[in-house]
Amino acid sequence: MTDYVERVYHSVVKKNRGELEFHQAVKEVLESLKPVFEKSGTFEKQKVLERLVEPERQIIFRVPWVDDNGEIQVNRGFRVQFNSAIGPYKGGLRFHPSVYIGIIKFLGFEQIFKNSLTGLPMGGGKGGSDFNPKGKSDFEVMRFCQSFMTELYRHIGARVDVPAGDIGVGGREIGYLYGQYKKITQTFEGVLTGKGIEYGGSLVRPEATGYGATYFAEEMLKVKNETFKDKIVAISGSGNVAQYAIQKVNQLGGKVVTASDSSGYIYDPDGIIGEKYEFFLDLKQIQRGRIKEYADKFGVEYFANKRPWEHKVDIAMPCATQNEIDASDAQKLIDNGVIAVAEGANMPTTLEATNLFLEAGVAFAPGKAANAGGVATSGLEMAQNNQIIAWTREEVDNRLHNIMIGIHNASYQASKDYGKPGNYVLGANIAGFLKVAKAMMAQGHW
Numbered sequence: 001m002t003d004y005v006e007r008v009y010h011s012v013v014k015k016n017r018g019e020l021e022f023h024q025a026v027k028e029v030l031e032s033l034k035p036v037f038e039k040s041g042t043f044e045k046q047k048v049l050e051r052l053v054e055p056e057r058q059i060i061f062r063v064p065w066v067d068d069n070g071e072i073q074v075n076r077g078f079r080v081q082f083n084s085a086i087g088p089y090k091g092g093l094r095f096h097p098s099v100y101i102g103i104i105k106f107l108g109f110e111q112i113f114k115n116s117l118t119g120l121p122m123g124g125g126k127g128g129s130d131f132n133p134k135g136k137s138d139f140e141v142m143r144f145c146q147s148f149m150t151e152l153y154r155h156i157g158a159r160v161d162v163p164a165g166d167i168g169v170g171g172r173e174i175g176y177l178y179g180q181y182k183k184i185t186q187t188f189e190g191v192l193t194g195k196g197i198e199y200g201g202s203l204v205r206p207e208a209t210g211y212g213a214t215y216f217a218e219e220m221l222k223v224k225n226e227t228f229k230d231k232i233v234a235i236s237g238s239g240n241v242a243q244y245a246i247q248k249v250n251q252l253g254g255k256v257v258t259a260s261d262s263s264g265y266i267y268d269p270d271g272i273i274g275e276k277y278e279f280f281l282d283l284k285q286i287q288r289g290r291i292k293e294y295a296d297k298f299g300v301e302y303f304a305n306k307r308p309w310e311h312k313v314d315i316a317m318p319c320a321t322q323n324e325i326d327a328s329d330a331q332k333l334i335d336n337g338v339i340a341v342a343e344g345a346n347m348p349t350t351l352e353a354t355n356l357f358l359e360a361g362v363a364f365a366p367g368k369a370a371n372a373g374g375v376a377t378s379g380l381e382m383a384q385n386n387q388i389i390a391w392t393r394e395e396v397d398n399r400l401h402n403i404m405i406g407i408h409n410a411s412y413q414a415s416k417d418y419g420k421p422g423n424y425v426l427g428a429n430i431a432g433f434l435k436v437a438k439a440m441m442a443q444g445h446w
């Protein structure tokens with residue numbers, strides 16, 4: 001790293017003790033930006049990095065609610081409004097017991113560059129709670145969401161900060177959150193995205209992250225004169241992103257052989273397709289069941305407490321959570337001949353593993369580029385809400401597809417301009433950074 005980058009990184013570690021995921025996300029971005037600072041001293045003079053790594057605002061609040069047994073429960077809520085240089089804060093809410101400030105800050109930091117890459121005017125933010133929706137009744141989830149919004153509403157707005165879903169927050173939760181916002185403010189506005197289609201949601205938003213990651217992978221394959229046709233694909237997760245990545249890979253002629261949840265993964269050598277895919281979707285979206293039930297139903301192998309990176313596949317798409325591919329997983333995938341990795345999740349690959357992929361010449365798409373289709377389509381939902389119109393499925397999907405091609409090309413171009421053609425980590429970080437940095441400098445020292 002340059003002295004400047006090194007200095008800023010060390011001060012981040014010192015000021016944000018114990019926030020390991022945040023340190024990791026900052027380190028990856030700063031390492032990529034080194035050639036930018038070697039070319040120009042302006043950013044250093046303007047203290048752009050020092051400002052960029054410090055959130056504009058962090059809100060932490062109490063979320064009390066009553067469970068079905070009449071017991072009072074208390075969770076912690078978060079919203080980090082990281083950077084508004086190019087638009088209102090935008091980013092999801094995560095409900096998961098592992099959530100603490102370090103996770104929300106890593107996600108909010110990533111969101112700044114991701115949102116910039118979409119080409120739409122959206123700043124970076126993220127929020128959530130350590131609430132665990134697993135095993136809770138619909139009424140418990142509703143009461144929790146209402147209490148969460150009873151505090152959050154005063155910090156957000158259609159032109160201020162627009163949350164959406166992430167792990168543990170899907171259509172059901174967005175509905176409860178929206179209802180409470182509307183009740184408190186008496187305002188029907190696009191303050192959340194991922195809304196139901198009946199009350200201002202956009203077609204294709206549920207599919208957008210998984211579809212977008214697949215569109216991005218398709219572009220990387222094109223550079224290698226390859227396609228998805230007949231490729232074997234390992235996907236992790238079985239939530240929103242995984243579900244629609246599997247669907248799109250199937251449509252493009254690939255074969256998805258794995259899916260997982262936090263208890264283990266299934267391996268179906270014939271592919272998660274047709275009636276098996278329909279079962280999988282129902283299992284996860286309606287029954288809220290465990291992935292093992294797929295193995296029980298179709299007689300395929302189930303691997304408890306393991307990750308799905310140990311088979312011979314051409315393409316890997318981690319779509320579950322952070323740090324789910326470590327160096328040994330990466331080495332297994334490389335030894336088995338993987339040609340492309342596209343991150344549907346946020347930071348699913350450790351820094352060590354990322355470097356192994358890059359050194360081995362694997363086409364590697366970082367999450368902030370590959371999974372940007374979700375937030376991009378949220379931006380399209382905001383655009384429709386602002387105009388009080390609703391686009392067709394085809395219109396939204398075409399726009400999403402073009403945005404993903406644009407992100408691929410911008411990342412590839414930046415990787416070439418800075419001397420590392422095909423290094424999408426470097427390219428995405430630089431392309432995302434430059435727009436935000438220029439906007440920050442244009443707006444004075446804030």
Ligand SMILES: NC(=O)C1=CN([C@@H]2O[C@H](COP(=O)(O)OP(=O)(O)OC[C@H]3O[C@@H](n4cnc5c(N)ncnc54)[C@H](O)[C@@H]3O)[C@@H](O)[C@H]2O)C=CC1
Nearest residue numbers: 166167168209237238239240241261262320345346371374
């Ligand atoms: N939903 C969206 O639009 C976007 C989501 N993402 C990222 O994609 C990833 C998945 O999010 P969603 O599919 O929306 O969430 P989800 O809640 O619908 O699904 C999460 C999936 O990850 C699995 N999972 C969670 N913790 C795990 C663990 N420790 N080990 C193994 N599996 C685990 C869950 O079992 C589930 O299958 C997250 O990293 C999220 O930040 C990124 C961009 C947009």
Ligand SMILES: O=C(O)CCC(=O)C(=O)O
Nearest residue numbers: 091092164166374375378
């Ligand atoms: O759609 C959005 O606003 C948020 C999506 C998100 O949380 C993400 O990109 O990680």
